[in-house]
Amino acid sequence: MKKLINDPKNVVLEAASGIALAHSDIVTVSMDPLFIVRKDAPVRGKVGIVSGGGSGHEPLHGGFVGFGMLDAAVPGPVFTSPTPDPILAATHAVDGGAGVLHIVKNYTGDVLNFETAAELAEAEGLTVRSVIVNDDVAVKDSLYTAGRRGVAGTVLVEKIAGAAAERGDDLDAVAAIAERVNAEVRTMGVGLTPCIVPHAGEPSFTLDEDEIEIGIGIHGEPGRERIRLEPADAIVDRLLPHIVDDVPFVSGDRVLLFVNGMGGTPLVELYIVFRRAAELLAERGIEVSRTLVGNFVSSLEMQGCSITVLRLDDELTELYDAPVQTAALRWGR
């Protein structure tokens, strides 16, 4: 295991210190309990938005704290959801009197810990709503599973809900927007190589030199099927139909196309994937009107990517375009 770390036990805290030092203009970091909060939190009268989950997916979620997006992010240990205490503390820290929205990726651990935190917060007099993101179409049948996982689409839920909160929407409205984004966004990923959780010290799974994992999760969980390595275009040709046919997205739809790197894949490859995905959408008469390419929801050093498509309407477009000022996503200010 070759990593730029010190003691595996200190990875999350040391990275949090780094984030505090690197982005002191945007965020404040509480070290114990650990959460990253917008510098000007709580913003009076604004709905506070909290997300979080296991570490190792940076910039998710800490890189999205700031004006127009999250009010706080709660990083758990690597690939392990945070416990209720820091979620509760973060919820208090961002409550500006208009209630707090929890944006939670649909993993049993995240859901249960946020649920417990929300119950505790409500018991302490706060108003909390939760939205579960479950955009991953790789998981086959939600009746027989813990349900679809929340993956890269989470970034878009956070961006757009954040903009709604920033423009002054109330808690119900912000939650409704977040639900709407979740309803309109679909993702599927591919893994080329595994990643190593620092405290585990070895890969969570192995792939042969010519094998790839279609439908991989963001913790290196095995996906839908393991196949022989294929050219990028063939992989995109495999992934995209699952994404597009699910809602489904149809000719005439306007969408945001988001190609997300898993952390270890160079940007040049993400653009090759983007190109093919955009071509396929064009062939189906689907108009790509907004785009995002980069490592936004990573899985440590895993090589691979995911493709996310979000159907846009005028309101979602406007909210997506609204100013945002975070470590990892910034425009308009």
Add this chain to the structure above:
Amino acid sequence: MKKLINDPKNVVLEAASGIALAHSDIVTVSMDPLFIVRKDAPVRGKVGIVSGGGSGHEPLHGGFVGFGMLDAAVPGPVFTSPTPDPILAATHAVDGGAGVLHIVKNYTGDVLNFETAAELAEAEGLTVRSVIVNDDVAVKDSLYTAGRRGVAGTVLVEKIAGAAAERGDDLDAVAAIAERVNAEVRTMGVGLTPCIVPHAGEPSFTLDEDEIEIGIGIHGEPGRERIRLEPADAIVDRLLPHIVDDVPFVSGDRVLLFVNGMGGTPLVELYIVFRRAAELLAERGIEVSRTLVGNFVSSLEMQGCSITVLRLDDELTELYDAPVQTAALRWGR
């Protein structure tokens, strides 16, 4: 070799198509000769700025084309400098009548090809100035080498020179600012793993499971020494003195601290490195007043990072802070 590519021969062109599709709001891509140019180029009366070099370092340089930074980027084959023809074409495309600045990383190939292009452009009546970036302190003695390499500091030269051009500085002034940034910026890197150039199909060098390369270049060129793997803090403790003692940066200096990922190292690790580098600078009384963390000058999927320190004054700070709107660096608009 596991990559999200099709034919290795088409990597650069397909990625360029992807960039064209993903960032059509900011850039236009000329496919033959290949260069990426600001959508509104040439900007009349503004100094045009062109950079370029081998591909595989994305987002460098194409990701930095746009308002307030580069007017054009010329991507060569992977890790191979572009030839004079596309550089010449890009130079023409961005000439708004105020002359063109070439920002060139100090590698023999880049220098010679840009030099040839500049000669051809001058012969065709354009005014071209060149600034060679050579911020890499890993290369020991410039008398006995091709000179220091141009590495991550290039991003800062491009950002600040771009801002100077955008505010209306003339060619001499923009070149002088670029020279000044180059004089004040120092970088050193570490490589944990090699990377594979697509057409080569195998790593350009190998490192044992417990070896790292101190002072590595951005093409995986071997660096200053090969040592046993160490904790991140120990590595930073090794790199930083070379960077700081070179100019030297001294107590009371205000600096920009930039931790750059080589492409395959997760962001969480970059923050751990950032933390230690910031600590060491603080210990020396050097004030970190601006920061940058992320994969900006990558080496395909190589794991590792570089640390860059730029000494700031009021003017450089103001130019760094000035609005920029590119695919990879954006603020203020």
Add this chain to the structure above:
Amino acid sequence: MGLTGEWARDWVTDSAEVIAQNRVALITLDRPIGDGDHGENLDRGFQQVLAKLDGLAPDATPADVFKLVAMTLISTVGGAAGPLYGTAYLKAAGAVTGAPELDGAAIVAWLTAARDGIVLRGKAESGEKTMIDAWTPAVDAAAGALADGRTEPEILDAAATAAEAGALATEPLVARKGRASYLGERAIGHRDPGAQSTALLLRSAADVAAR
């Protein structure tokens, strides 16, 4: 003679040891069908519980100990197992609040409450390849042993043995809850890590009671 606060403390101490010893084994079970952290998560939690044990009043009841375990696991384990085990111990505490000693009926009561708490939070049914597949056989076996008039250590031993068999029996199953559910058929042949840790914890309870 019923199980005392002393037993409860000793159980916690032994649990922490057992989990530490099985940290890697549980990680290894979680790797192919989960994310490889189950042993790490529980170890972190039980080490914290251990550190807090001295803070308990000398006359702490089993319920007091269970409550401490619950709160500590909830706030230190994270993942799926943290809230699930946390709820289990919390409900167990609720089932025997105030009792200085636990007889056979009380044992069955807290085992049942623990299991029900996990079901309430996690909504898993039997056969879905989760820790429930160890808990439910354990509860049933304990109830049977109680009906058969067995002693407290025997009741816990029956529970542990059933949990062990239950954990083993998760191997051929397809998962329908937790991370392993994403795997479909590919989960077959792997033992559920949470069921295994349940068996370890109940075996520890029985061992300590038998001393």
Add this chain to the structure above:
Amino acid sequence: MGLTGEWARDWVTDSAEVIAQNRVALITLDRPIGDGDHGENLDRGFQQVLAKLDGLAPDATPADVFKLVAMTLISTVGGAAGPLYGTAYLKAAGAVTGAPELDGAAIVAWLTAARDGIVLRGKAESGEKTMIDAWTPAVDAAAGALADGRTEPEILDAAATAAEAGALATEPLVARKGRASYLGERAIGHRDPGAQSTALLLRSAADVAAR
């Protein structure tokens, strides 16, 4: 009988073949002390030259062929080698412009001009572990052979043999130009890829002349 335009064309064709055959070998030389692309770069360039060869007028002089090679290498090779070899062929063309046939003196003249062009662009001195370490011995050997009254094929053979020895002799050197210079002592023991490609190209020139 001097070297004709026909020879020049054949040299180009043979060069393209030789470089293609040695593509991997040159990449392999460039990997440890460079960036592993020298064979790829030159192969790309010479294949382009090959494609353009038919476009030449039937009565093209050696200088016309050299110029075509120069322009094509400059615009297709990139890296350090593109401008360097490009300049070399350009200066070689300049040294023999208009001549339909090249005698021994002309051969020495274009070899010298080529070498001087590379030095002008790349500023390398002898012993700095670059292609110059093949070119300069080649020029000297050619001049010597000319002075000894050798035939044109013999002059080229002398140049090629000296270039081969020169390439070999780069192995013990520390590099002071190009990427290999970053390596310091670690470049010792590796042959310079540019010196090697120079030897290959000059050997091809001699072989074709000897046919």
